[in-house]
Amino acid sequence: AQSVTQLGSHVSVSEGALVLLRCNYSSSVPPYLFWYVQYPNQGLQLLLKYTSAATLVKGINGFEAEFKKSETSFHLTKPSAHMSDAAEYFCAVSDQGNTPLVFGKGTRLSVIA
Amino acid sequence: GAVVSQHPSWVICKSGTSVKIECRSLDFQATTMFWYRQFPKQSLMLMATSNEGSKATYEQGVEKDKFLINHASLTLSTLTVTSAHPEDSSFYICSAPTLAGGPSYNEQFFGPGTRLTVL
16 A cells, blocks of 8 residues: 655745755555645645656746655755745655545645745 | 636535535546545545446445445536535545646646535
8 A cells, every 4th residue: 555654744944945845655666756735725736746757856836856766755845935835735646647646644834934 | 737627616505415516627538536535734535436437436434325426427527425414524626637648647637626514
């Protein structure tokens, strides 16, 4: 069975500081990995995805993530946080594109002015 | 990218009534759709897999007689919450994978969600 662990339910950074949201996965097959962002009372927006191509994945809004098989990690980073980045972030895994996603518990990102 | 819509976006109903939520793939065909539930300040949990032309597959602990799923066409899946109670109040989100080629291959597209409040 697949699973995702997001370390830290709440991360707080200063505006302009590095954002690092951690995600570790467990999968018996090569995984497809995703990061989604959710603003209050809204649906999910895809930030980026890993589907066995390049290990460093660039997404929208300046976010990127690196797939590290040896560490079973897929951490999300952004060099400089903006106030508009404050939201809930979910890491998710699937074993194929047409199978349901397994989500982590989410990390709430706060950005302090 | 592909678009998935949900209707209604929010609904308030009385305890004991039934509520139907629609999930539509607007510009692609979806033989499979997934229904998730998200309680406040929690993650998304898969409820069921909706398959066009066949019975839905429910996750353990999800009552299939309470959460009726119908996938009558390649673009529409419906979730009916029967005899809703306050504990069914939640955010319900559907998703549909696209198997078409191109950059969206193997990507799932999520609807905007439906907020259900049962009084």
